[in-house]
Amino acid sequence: MKSINLKPVGMVKAEYNDRMTVPLWGQDITVIEIFPEYERALLRMEEHSHFWVLCWFDQARRDILSTRPERIDPNLPEYGVFGLRTPARPNPIALSLVKLVKIEGCNLYVQGLDAINETPVLDIKPYYEQDIIFSPQAPYIRPPELDKRRELMLKEAINHHQEDCADLHLALRMALIAEEHFGKLNSQDLYLEVRGSLCLGDVLQGLSRARLSNPARFNFTFSADTAKSVWQKNGMTLSIELARKLDNATQLDQMADQELFSIRKE
């Protein structure tokens, strides 16, 4: 098989120079510097909000075909590299879904890029609505540490809800308790019932990927003065209800689960 010749179209300008310190779920704002000869390729790009960015991880190992997702959890089993997003693979092409923040000349300011400073960029393609699969099945690959799982879940919640509101944080707290109890929330046999605000319902649906049907896993009732989620799996029920009125989101972050909620397991 003959080899393929690729020419980078740009370069990442990021705060991080070491791939072991770069945030696992993408960075806040990064710049992609497109080389001047490709400027015409940026035409009308701002009509899209999200893009796939393909980079070349030139420091990655190319000689292994299976590995453990060690940065997430060293106790996880080994997977073939085609079943992981690890940089190590025969052709270290990296894929990131980013939000386009602004374009200045040949500089693209993006959010969510997973690449260190000076990483060559191979290509950029728009993210389309038809790319969305609401509840794909995947192995449960999550960090064991609560703060890392919280960070990942916050990112998923904002991705889904597209606004960082008080009830998003309330939903996040409930979902973390449910995850502690049931493991993977996007599970075909985990049923979720929510009573509360539209934001609470939307975020919990997004985090659990529970659809109204096929299979029926989700039920929502609007209520202005309740915030409750009931999770059921294999005959076990976990009910989490907000036990007090909150003044602001900071107060929510400072309170322990037991102070904040009335939690019942059956």
Ligand SMILES: [Zn+2]
């Ligand atoms: Zn909201």
